[in-house]
Amino acid sequence: MIVDSVSGTTRDPVDSQCSFEGRDILLVDTAGIRRRGKVSRKIETFSIVSALKSIERADVTLLIIDAEEGVTEQVTKIAGYANERRKSLVIVMNKWDLVKKDGITQKEVKEEVYDSLGFINFAPVIFVSAVTGHRVPQIFENILRVHEQYVRRIQTSDLNTILQLIVNQHPPPSKSGRPTKVYYGNQVSVAPPTFVFMTNNPEKTNFAYERYVSNQFRFHFGFEGTPLNFIWRKKKSTHSKKPGKRS
Incomplete structure (x- = not known):
């Protein structure tokens, strides 16, 4: 395991078992993929490979985006890989509490996300804050709802x-x-x-x-x-x- 005091340096995925509304959920927490220049190329490559392996295991992929940074090149790559592997998706805009609103609405941000990631415009977008816990339960609600659609059969x-x-x-x-x-x-x-x-x-x-x-x-x-x-x-x-x- 690679660990450092610098935020975003831990690179190994961590499995966590939890339960929500009587349903068992296995969360595979992968390391954040930081922009080139903030970490070395070797660490960046390692984190991407780790994330891709975790996607292979998943039924539902949570695409977590830093709301202050928006859709980055790395986010687009991961979204593309999850879509190529035909995984269900939920887009999570984290750190929404830190965004200077200045009249900007969630609807406008959602439209910007879909403009950048039009190939996964079927994925719901939710706005949360992991630090304050604001709307975090919506993550689990969406996991269950999206998974239900993922395994759905039509008569x-x-x-x-x-x-x-x-x-x-x-x-x-x-x-x-x-x-x-x-x-x-x-x-x-x-x-x-x-x-x-x-x-x-x-x-x-x-x-x-x-x-x-x-x-x-x-x-x-x-x-x-x-x-x-x-x-x-x-x-x-x-x-x-x-x-x-x-x-």
Whole structure:
């Protein structure tokens, strides 16, 4: 373990078992990743690697941001890694008590965070102070709520009702003038929720259309704080060749 009197030097993750509202939670406390120049490159690299290993173990990732500093390059990297590993997320703005408000609101700060971290704009943002304890219980409330969404299953009939509504409102791009059809969908796994959609033209469901479907799923089903995986597959033809005439 690396320990020093300088704040932010402890680098080994620490596991802590706790309970909230009758639910057991294992907290993996990783060291803060400080800006380059405040610590050596070696310590910075070690802390990042430690944080990434902890993310691999997690179901819910708490992205803790120093409210005085805002979104830094290191924060963006960690957020990107957690999203790539398809972990659910809660964004925690710590040290909110130290921020000079000067008319700035939490809504405005939240918008700034989403502007910088648009790829995880599905994650809730909460404002706390670890020193004073202000709103700290909200961290645990969000952990439980987001995890519930992370392992949530949608009934197939409800899924397909909403899927057809979404497709009818805004069909996928066509191919050479031929309409792209989405026939049906199934949820195949959780953590994160993963859906398979059968279509006649899977290659035309591009990133923009996936984002549209994702936004609509969140509108109808929730899924706060959790990434969604979509898999588009070509529906096999059910038509068979007619048998030839017998001689």
